Amino acid sequence: MLLKLIGASLILFAGTLIGFLQAARYADRPKQIRQLAGALQRLETEIVFGQTPLPDALQHTASNAGQPVGRLFQAAADELSAGEGRSFRECWDHAMxxxxxxxxxxxxxxxxxxxxxxxxxMSDKxxxxxxxxxxxxxxxxxxxxARDDQAKYEKMSRSLGLLLAALVVILMV
Structure with a gap:
């Protein structure tokens, strides 16, 4: 009996956690898109006004952007610095x-x-x-x-995780 109770508790915990993680993805998406737009604006400043070479501009943008968006630009800077005879587009695509x-x-x-x-x-400023x-x-x-999706699905994801876990527990008993 104790083993069933522990198992049921673990299932409820896992289901709830999965629901909360999915809800967090809905909440993070609009923030990260805004962060990406801000990083592109910094990149614009580096390229157009600072006339910084592209690898350096990507590096500066990566260091100023929050995570995980900064990792995108850092990966692009790393790919470009590695060279290997690839074009910027190939490096950018691979990094993204x-x-x-x-x-x-x-x-x-x-x-x-x-x-x-x-x-x-590939073109002028x-x-x-x-x-x-x-x-x-x-x-x-x-x-x-993304903000609309967040409003629709964030709360539902949390609830659905708990309810599905409860269903599994009920079916086990």
């Missing part, structure tokens, strides 16, 4: 795809970021500025959608 799973962001934000990577370093600002507008739209 490798570091993206550490964020709570989803495919639409990744698409915006990858599209931006195909332009950076004005064109890069235009694309950086376009990416900021697109990220703002994604942030609004």
């Amino acid at each position: 795809r490798r570091a993206w799973p550490t964020t709570s962001m989803r495919t639409p934000e990744l698409t915006v970021t990858l599209r931006l990577g195909s332009i950076l370093g 004005d064109d890069q500025l235009k694309h950086l600002r376009l990416a900021a507008v697109q990220l703002k739209a994604e942030e609004d959608a």
Whole structure:
């Protein structure tokens, strides 16, 4: 009997924890999108006004951005510094795809970021500025959608984790 009680408690705890972790992802997504937009704005400043070379601009942006967004830019800076004869776009794509799973962001934000990577370093300052600002507008739209998802699903995720765990316990008894 004691063993069943301990097992039921562990299942309830695990289910609740899973629900809270999923809810945290819904809460983190709008914050991280805002953080990414801010980091792109810093990158814009480095490129356009500071005329900083791209590897250095990525490094500065990474050091000023909070985590996990800073890891995205650090990975891009590391890929670019490694060289290996790859283009900026290849380095950017590889870095974003490798570091993206550490964020709570989803495919639409990744698409915006990858599209931006195909332009950076390939055109003049004005064109890069235009694309950086376009990416900021697109990220703002994604942030609004993420905030809507958060309002809809955050509380539900917490409750669903607990309720599903309770269902499993009931079915076990």
